Structure formats: structure tokens, C-alpha cells
Amino acid sequence: MNKVHPHPHLARSKSLLSIVIPFFNERAMLPLLLERLLPVVSNLEMSWELVFVDDGSDDGSAEFLIDTIRREKRIRLVRLSRNFGKEAALTAGLEHARGEGVLIMDADLQDPPELVPDMVARWREGVDVVLMQRRSRRGEGWFKRFSAYMFYRLLNRACRSPIPVDTGDFRLMSRRAVNALLSLNERNRYMKGLFAWVGMPTVVVPYDREPRAAGTTKWDFLGLLGLALEGLTSFSAAPLRWATATGLIAATLGAVFGLWIVVKATILGDITSGYPSLVAIITFLGGIQLLGIGIVGEYVGKTYVESKQRPIYLTRDIIENTAVAGSSQRTRREELQYVELG
8 A cells, every 4th residue: 555645646637527525424325426426527528527525424335336436437435544524525525636627526415416517618608617506496395495594694694705695505617716726724614715716717507406316314403503613713703793783782781780770779769679680681691701601612612623724634544546557356355555654
């Protein structure tokens, strides 16, 4: 086995399209994805490669892809040492993509592979980013659609760099845009915000998002809430200002209420009993204080993580088929190259 650090030295190809697909426990989805994706990319008038990034799966997804790689040389599998999260897996895929164009899509088939040729055609017109915007979100409940709608608009109100609404990771980027993105070394990576921050000439293409074809989503409510908080605190200091404004409003209301009690007691002769109201006010103000401390703590925590300068991810190995057409028959094991982390 060769022990190298592969991605800083990858040879780039101007005629190659890299399709990056991060996944976690998608064994049921991968055969369906390849069944639809391979015929589409095979008809492209350019070379292509599929770069799968296994984010610590334990359901046999990697084993299925390894068996597929034995038959298809244009598929490469990057296995991370554990589950680092989708943003880290996506970064790993971008770093290991060799193409002049890099297309990102999910493994759940909600991003239709049949749109890839149209994306390539728009990219060849000279833009750096072909951004796919969701026109509809079939297969998702009303609450998820509503919360996503509100989140994107709240995020844009808070951020200085506008983030296109109703978009995900489904996009095609030029090598120039990818290199600009990879130059950002921060550890707290909210990729949708980083895509927008980089900028570059962009064309937005609306599409209808399909329901998941098989398996179950890995994003529950708490996971989406955490992602939303990550996005807000990574690209804006607005939550700190909101906490300050809330404290100011609470202090003003408290002063007015205190003045009213004094007036009632001294002028009107009304002796205030008010233990329940006192407890309610203290609880309310305590909640505001804890909320403010929590928001400040979120920013302090991000600074702490950045200061340690740990890698965004660690690679377990990279698996690709190195068989050469016309060569003598070799064992399956010999045709696969396992590039391990040195």
C-alpha cells in the first residue's frame, strides 16, 4: 500500500468533470443512484469521475462501492476515519476532485441526476457556478418547508453576504471557484455560506426537488436546528446584537414597571403585595440572561475550536481501480489501490 498525502498533488484535467457525492449510511440508496447517474454521465461529451466520500458509514455502503470500483475505474472512494459531519465530508470531496469542473450532489436522489447535462452546458457558457434553486420540495412536510423558507430569509437579513434562498449543495463549480473555496481554512464550515462568500459569476437554475427514493434522512429536527444555528453564528454577529437589544428592552420594561410600583405606593397609597409577579419577572430576566450568555458562548466556542487548528477531517484510505486496459489478468485485490493516510 502506498502511504501518501494525495490531495495537494492531484493532477488537474481541463476535460474532466468531477462529481462529488458525500454520504453516510446510504447502502439502500447507492445502487439506485448509480443506476440513474452512470447512464447520464456516460453520455457526456467529456471525461468524468465520481468521487464518493464515506463519512464513517457502518451499514455496508463502503463495501458495496468497493465492489463497484472493481468494475468501474472512474469511481473513487474516499473513506474518512470516522463520522465528521456532512460539511467536513463535502470539503474532503472537493479536495480530492481532479476535474476542472466539480459538481456536488447528495446520494439520496432528491437532486435528479438527469439535470447534470444541463448544468454542464450552462457551465460551458463561461460561468463559474451553476446554482440549482429548489422550485418545489416534494416529499417534505409543511413544517420543514416553512422552517426552511423562514430560515433562509432570516439568514439573509442577518448576513452581509447574501445567501441564495431555497438552495442546497447541488451545484457545479469551476476549478477557480473550488480553489477559492478551499483557500478558506476555517474549521466551523457552513458550506452554503462559504459558497456565497466566495462569490464568482453565478447562474441560478430552478428545479423541482424529488422525494427521497429509499432509506431515511439523517437530519432530524435537532440536527437541522443545530445547522441553522451554525449558519447564523458563522456568518453574522447579528445574534449578539439581538441579545443586546433584548436586554435593553427588558431593562427598559423593568425600569418602567418599577417606576409604576413606586408611583402606586407613594402617591396612590397602594401597597403592592406581588410575590407571584416578582417571581415571574425574576424568571423572565434570568431566562434572558442565560440566553445572552448562551449566544456569547456559541461564539466563544467557535473561537476555541479555531484556535486548536485541528484538521477538518482525517482520511482512513482512498480506494480506486488502477487496472490498465489491455494488461494481463490480475486479482481483484491487485486492481484496487488503497492510499492510506501517512
